[in-house]
Structure formats: C-alpha cells, structure tokens
Amino acid sequence: MKRFLEKLVEGILMISGSLTSVAILLIIIFLFKEGIGLFNSPEVEKGYVLSVSQANPVNSLSPLEVKDIFDGEITNWKQVGGTDEEIMIFRFDDIFNYYPEEEMGENYEFLPDKLSSVVQEHATIIAFLPEKYLSVSFQGKLLDKKNISPLDFFFGKEWFPTSAPVAQYGVLPLILGTLWVSLGAILIALPFGLAVAIYLAEIADVRMRKVLKPVIELLAGIPSVVYGFFGLVVIVPFLQSLFRLPVGETALAGSVVLAIMALPTIITVAEDAIRTTPRIMKEASLGLGANHWQTIYRVILPYARSGILAAVVLGIGRAIGETMAVLMVTGNAAIIPATLLEPVRTIPATIAAELGEAPAGGAHYQSLFMLGCVLFVITLVLSVAVEIISGKRSSRGV
Amino acid sequence: MNKKNIIQWFTFGIFRALSYLVVLILFFILGFIIYNGIGVISWEFLTGFPEDGMTKGGILPAIVGTLCLMAGSMIFAFPVGVMSGIYINEYAGNNWAVKFIRIMTNNLSGIPSIVFGLFGMSLFVNTLGFGDSILAGSLTLGLLVLPLVIRTTEEAMKAIPDSFRTGSLALGATRLQTIWRVILPMAFPNIITGLILSVGRVSGETAPILFTVAAYFLPKLPASIFDQVMALPYHLYVISTSGTDIEASRSMAYGTALVLISIVLLINILANSLRKYFGNKVKTN
Incomplete structure (x- = not known):
C-alpha cells in the first residue's frame, strides 16, 4: 500500500514535470496549424475573382501588381507584360455606368450576362467581381487563382492585410x-x-x-x-x-x-x-x-x-x-x-x-x-x- | 597618481555614475507616476465603475478582474509548478529526460508573452470553447509563469543540504516521507517567495490577456469563471491609447498606473520581508 502510494505520487509528479514540454508541443502545434493555413488561402479575397478580356495577353499578376493597379500606380498594361494600353479598372458597382439598372431584370437575372459582355467588349479592362455573379458562359478570362506564397510572405515589402482586392502580407x-x-x-x-x-x-x-x-x-x-x-x-x-x-x-x-x-x-x-x-x-x-x-x-x-x-x-x-x-x-x-x-x-x-x-x-x-x-x-x-x-x-x- | 591609476579612477567614476543613474531612472519613473497619480486616488476611484467614456469614475471592475486573474492563474500554476520542481530536483536523476525537461522549461520562459496570447486564444478560447473568460485567461497566464514557479521551487530545494535527505532516509523514512516531512517544510519560505513574485508578474501582463479575457468596458463584476473581466494593465493600455477622449482620460490613466505599480511594489516588499523573516528564523533554529 505504502509502496503503491510512493509510485502513484512519483507518477503524478512526473506528469506535471513533463507539462512544460507538452505545453511547448501544443504551442507549436496550434501556432503552426493556424499559421500554415495562410499558404492555402487564395491571394484574392474569398468569393471574388479577377478577370480580364480574352484579348489580353496577361494571364497572371502578382499580389503587388494587382494592388498597384487598383491604387492607380500602374496604369499601363505594358508595365505588367501586356500591350501598350491604358488599364481600365472595373469594380462590380461600375456595371451601372454601362447598363441602367432597369436592364438587369427584376431579380438581376441578366446581371451575369451584362458583366460578361462588359469584360469581353473592353480589351483593356481588369474586373474585380464576386464569383456568384459569374454565369456559366462567362466570356472573360479569369486570372490564375494562386494561393498566397511563402515567398511573397517572407520577402514581400508591403503589409496591408486589409487592402482589397488583394491583401498584402509582406513581413x-x-x-x-x-x-x-x-x-x-x-x-x-x-x-x-x-x-x-x-x-x-x-x-x-x-x-x-x-x-x-x-x-x-x-x-x-x-x-x-x-x-x-x-x-x-x-x-x-x-x-x-x-x-x-x-x-x-x-x-x-x-x-x-x-x-x-x-x-x-x-x-x-x-x-x-x-x-x-x-x-x-x-x-x-x-x-x-x-x-x-x-x-x-x-x-x-x-x-x-x-x-x-x-x-x-x-x-x-x-x-x-x-x-x-x-x-x-x-x-x-x-x-x-x-x-x-x-x-x-x-x-x-x-x-x-x-x-x-x-x-x-x-x-x-x-x-x-x-x-x-x-x-x-x-x-x-x-x-x-x-x-x-x-x-x-x-x-x-x- | 600614475597614468594607469588615473584611467582606473576615471572609468570607475563612470561606472559609479551609471549605476546611480539606474537608481535615478527607477525613482524618476516611480516618482513621476506617483506625483501625477496620487491626486486621482480616492475611495470613489477605487470602488467605482468607469463613467463618461472612461474619463470619470473609478476602476473597481479592473481591480477585481486583475485579482481574479492573479488567483486563477496561481490555482493552476502553483501546484503544477511546485510538483514539477520537486520531480526535477528530487526524483529524476541527471539523465536525458531531466535535461530535456529543463531545456523545455527554459525555452518556455523565453517565449514572448504575445505568443502565449495567440496560443491561449487558439486553444482555450476557440478549440476548447471557453470563450473570452477568466478560465481561458488564467490558464494562459498560468502557463506563462509556470517556468518561474518551477525555477524558484527548484532553487529552494537545491539550497537544502543533502545531509538532511540522507539523514531522513537513514532513519527509515521513504522518499515521499522525506520530501513531505523534511524537504518541503524547509524549502517552504523560498517557495512562497517565488509564488509571490509570480503573482506580481501575472498582475502586470497585458499581451496574454488581450485575446483571452480582457474586456474594454463591463458595467458589472464577473459572476463566474466563464465571464469576461476588465484588467488593470489592459485598462491602462486602452485609456492611454485608444479611449474616446485620450486627453480627458489621462488623469484616470495616471491613477490606474499608480494602482498597478502599488500592487507590484507591495508584492515586492512582501516577498523581500518574508525572505528576511524566514531567513532569520532558520538561522536561529
């Protein structure tokens, strides 16, 4: 009985002795579990896409390029590897500058088609659109959907985690x-x-x-x-x-x-x-x-x-x-x-x-x-x- | 005086001046906060709730919150820390397991407090579902001071000469009896001192409680361990940087800083006098 008690106490003491090691292990697991998820997240805000016209030779843009374009610091497609033409920024609300609200139909059922045609008709456009308004027959070209890369994270020079359409995570x-x-x-x-x-x-x-x-x-x-x-x-x-x-x-x-x-x-x-x-x-x-x-x-x-x-x-x-x-x-x-x-x-x-x-x-x-x-x-x-x-x-x- | 002695006189003078400067810095910081804060301290300030967007009223909920966190974290850290200290010092030999535990304890104490905050939020608040609560905050803070409790326990037990252990064992006592009847009572004063210093550390920590328990403003006192609380350090942080009217709440900030510092001062004085008291007692025995 006495010996059993001795062993029991020693066991309990050993468990608390190892608690710091367990804590460090847990800290590593929880920190990295949440942190690594970053590199599985898309660069563009969830639920949105970036799109250009089929005629545009540009297929993908880096996060920094997208930010500079939407901030008006890059204004010509030539600067990002395209043709020598001015960039036209199109946000979802801008659709009403092209088509009056009446033409969208009662439940906005024509909206996807209108978006599609706007993107197709303007060769210099870059459009930032919600995914749910894209129709199956969307004619524009979607830019490559990439996940946030560790390279951009560790060597990025800008930290703007809330900027839209593309947040900048440069540490x-x-x-x-x-x-x-x-x-x-x-x-x-x-x-x-x-x-x-x-x-x-x-x-x-x-x-x-x-x-x-x-x-x-x-x-x-x-x-x-x-x-x-x-x-x-x-x-x-x-x-x-x-x-x-x-x-x-x-x-x-x-x-x-x-x-x-x-x-x-x-x-x-x-x-x-x-x-x-x-x-x-x-x-x-x-x-x-x-x-x-x-x-x-x-x-x-x-x-x-x-x-x-x-x-x-x-x-x-x-x-x-x-x-x-x-x-x-x-x-x-x-x-x-x-x-x-x-x-x-x-x-x-x-x-x-x-x-x-x-x-x-x-x-x-x-x-x-x-x-x-x-x-x-x-x-x-x-x-x-x-x-x-x-x-x-x-x-x-x- | 030859040249080398002149150099010595000169460098020692600088060293002495810098050492005095350290004392001066401490007294300046303390004096500045006491001077500006003493006028704010009143019975209403200590027992009232914040009013008018933190520009008037008192800080009772923050004081109560900090006391809750101090108690809560110690309930967790003290037994675990003391038991770990006993295990490392009395049971485990000098093998790899002990080395590993010791390195891990060292590493744990080197981890920045904000990382504890992240961890506490991820594990206690979200995964275990405690929400922002005293429980989550206390566990996070407890983990933070665990290395400190372990180390002071270890040192307290190491200071006891081996002759006491061998003497007790020779009389037929078991290991557990030796620890319980001989080692612990002797190491107790130093362990308690360590405990008090850990409490002081907990009272001032802000980063770990930011996302685990601290509330900007609460109109009532906490009723259970699953409630959020206000806390003194967090309160000082918000009213000095992001209150509704920073200038108007400045005097409140001085008062809060003074209360916070008083707690730390009291704890330090308590720890030191305990150390002295027990020190004398052991000598006379």
Whole structure:
C-alpha cells in the first residue's frame, strides 16, 4: 500500500514535470496549424475573382501588381507584360455606368450576362467581381487563382492585410522594424548594463549593493504596460522636441523604452558571469602589478566573455518579444524604416493591434498566427544560442 | 597618481555614475507616476465603475478582474509548478529526460508573452470553447509563469543540504516521507517567495490577456469563471491609447498606473520581508 502510494505520487509528479514540454508541443502545434493555413488561402479575397478580356495577353499578376493597379500606380498594361494600353479598372458597382439598372431584370437575372459582355467588349479592362455573379458562359478570362506564397510572405515589402482586392502580407517591414528597435535598444542598454554589472560585481561596497539589487529587481518587476505609458507621456514628447520631429512615436522611442526594460536582464546575467571568474586568476593578475581596472579589463571581462554574450542574447530576446511597451510608443507604421527617427511597427505589436479585428479563420487571422510562428522561431533560436554559449563555458572547465 | 591609476579612477567614476543613474531612472519613473497619480486616488476611484467614456469614475471592475486573474492563474500554476520542481530536483536523476525537461522549461520562459496570447486564444478560447473568460485567461497566464514557479521551487530545494535527505532516509523514512516531512517544510519560505513574485508578474501582463479575457468596458463584476473581466494593465493600455477622449482620460490613466505599480511594489516588499523573516528564523533554529 505504502509502496503503491510512493509510485502513484512519483507518477503524478512526473506528469506535471513533463507539462512544460507538452505545453511547448501544443504551442507549436496550434501556432503552426493556424499559421500554415495562410499558404492555402487564395491571394484574392474569398468569393471574388479577377478577370480580364480574352484579348489580353496577361494571364497572371502578382499580389503587388494587382494592388498597384487598383491604387492607380500602374496604369499601363505594358508595365505588367501586356500591350501598350491604358488599364481600365472595373469594380462590380461600375456595371451601372454601362447598363441602367432597369436592364438587369427584376431579380438581376441578366446581371451575369451584362458583366460578361462588359469584360469581353473592353480589351483593356481588369474586373474585380464576386464569383456568384459569374454565369456559366462567362466570356472573360479569369486570372490564375494562386494561393498566397511563402515567398511573397517572407520577402514581400508591403503589409496591408486589409487592402482589397488583394491583401498584402509582406513581413519584411515588420521583421526589419523589430530588428531596428531591438538592436537600438541593445546598443543603448549594453554599455550601460555592462558598466552597472561590473560596478556591482567588482567595485560596489555591500551598502551600495543593498540599494542597487532591489532597485534592479523593481525595474524588472514594473509591468511593460506601465513602461509603455511612461514612454508615451514622457519619452515620446521629449524625443519629439529634441529632434524637432513631426511625430514623437518613433523607433528610437521604442529603443529607449526597451533599453530600460532590458537593463535588469543584462545586468543580472552579466554580473553572474563576472562573478564566476576564479579568485585565483584575479589575484594572479593583481600580483603581477596590474591595478584593479587592468585586471577587470584584461582578465575578468575576457573570462566572462561568453556569459556577457549570453546576457546580450537574452536581452535581445526580451526586446524582440516585448509587445505592449513597443505598441504604445513606436507609432505602428508598417513601412521599412530608413532611420531610427521614423515610426515603425514590430511583429508583436502587429499581432496585438490587429488580431482583435481579424475575423477568426480568415487569411488575415492566419497571417497573424504565421507572424507568431516567426516570432516563436526567432526566440527559440535565441534560447538555443544562449544554451550553446553557456554550455561552452561550463565545458571549458576551470 | 600614475597614468594607469588615473584611467582606473576615471572609468570607475563612470561606472559609479551609471549605476546611480539606474537608481535615478527607477525613482524618476516611480516618482513621476506617483506625483501625477496620487491626486486621482480616492475611495470613489477605487470602488467605482468607469463613467463618461472612461474619463470619470473609478476602476473597481479592473481591480477585481486583475485579482481574479492573479488567483486563477496561481490555482493552476502553483501546484503544477511546485510538483514539477520537486520531480526535477528530487526524483529524476541527471539523465536525458531531466535535461530535456529543463531545456523545455527554459525555452518556455523565453517565449514572448504575445505568443502565449495567440496560443491561449487558439486553444482555450476557440478549440476548447471557453470563450473570452477568466478560465481561458488564467490558464494562459498560468502557463506563462509556470517556468518561474518551477525555477524558484527548484532553487529552494537545491539550497537544502543533502545531509538532511540522507539523514531522513537513514532513519527509515521513504522518499515521499522525506520530501513531505523534511524537504518541503524547509524549502517552504523560498517557495512562497517565488509564488509571490509570480503573482506580481501575472498582475502586470497585458499581451496574454488581450485575446483571452480582457474586456474594454463591463458595467458589472464577473459572476463566474466563464465571464469576461476588465484588467488593470489592459485598462491602462486602452485609456492611454485608444479611449474616446485620450486627453480627458489621462488623469484616470495616471491613477490606474499608480494602482498597478502599488500592487507590484507591495508584492515586492512582501516577498523581500518574508525572505528576511524566514531567513532569520532558520538561522536561529
């Protein structure tokens, strides 16, 4: 009986021990299940088709070309591989410019035929039509129906998930925005954090440590949304007046806020790394006549190199995944930024801002889950990198 | 003073200045929010409902919502986390399974909170059909802090010298009895401290609750675990970025930020004093 109880408890403990692994597995399954669906969705909005006249040599258009045509940026068929003629855009409502409403019949039963003839008669037309109004004898040529391709997703330069007729799911601006903000944050936080870590580990007396340690703990404990709010009411207006910007919500504002948020991580991990330096090495250096700073610079920092690297990677990971603070201060413009003084939009901020509006199961919804997958993979790679970096250190012995 | 000592004096001076600056940053952030928020705090603010498109009234539903989420997530994360910690530290040897679990726990703690939000929405809200509810939000948040609970439990148990284990086993106690009667009571203070810090983490998380539980405005308090709730961090987010009148609701935002920060401060102070209290007690024994 007693032995049975022992085994039972051990079993229960083992199950809860494996729960984190199960959770990761479930996260992967659910994220990718929804995300992969994106590549099975048609480029053109569901239930609609794009059509041209039979006389037109163009058979297919890329999503970006379609968007440019409907935005009026491409106006000639020559630009997309057709003949040298102006493009005529036709949306479903435009039918009433060609035929008065009376001719459609009582229940619009003639509408499909009219649509068909309009498309056939105008050689330069591109028509965006609901599928249900196409008759069996539709005379126009339907453009190739393609699914959203991973290539367009990962290398597309435009993110307009709600534009019609073809939504643009190019994550490049979001990935670049995320990297810009995170790298900016690390550039600010690393020298700062390293200095504080060295001070804490080597220079500070006990009294100062007793003040600094809880301060750093508290900095780590402040909720990200409070940092975002603080950034919004203090840092954003400050940067705006400092650089005389039209808007203060910029990548730089995000970097500053993220730098403050990444500081505790960097300081704690780097300090631990510095502390692992064996006393004997320090004493040898001091004994050879080096002073304290030379010992830190020449002995301790090189020794703690991999730990400091781990601190940097962890800091980057924290910055890349941060959502709320960034969402509130970076301005959320999905453009590829040229400088740090422009609004950007990061991957987590995009998910947070858009998921509420995206209908569940639609391509937009799926694209946001795909973004989640991208984010997941990035942070997983960083975790593994930290694992390898710190593994190296422990295998080196000493 | 020769050259190398001048350099040392100079660099150490910079390091010291930067360290003071960190303290200054914290006090500036806290001071700024306290200074602007203290005037808003009143009995009506803490016990009233939002009025006039969030520009007046109070934040009671948000406070209650956050408390519900804190309690809910801990009901899930605390037992599971402590049991995992016990298993990793006391039962499993140093084999591949433990290494795997440890790596997975590490990875779980590295996953961004917004990904937890996506996952929670997909699994709890849609697939399991909980809808936007306290249940879905608590489970998502619980999963988020699980690595933290596991790690603090592990560390608390690791700090207990092996002589206690071998002593207990030598007296004829079984493994389970050793854990239950010797290890757990000794590790308890540190485990509790870890629990309190996890609660603090939960109270401020926004991204995971965006799509699993948080409501923009609710005129009533939650009645069951299948209700939506308002939450302090989400409330602060909406009234500072997308309220009906951002300028007019700014003072409400300062007040909300102050309440949120007070919770975090209180939790930290509580954790630290508990640590100190139990620390002294163990020493005198």
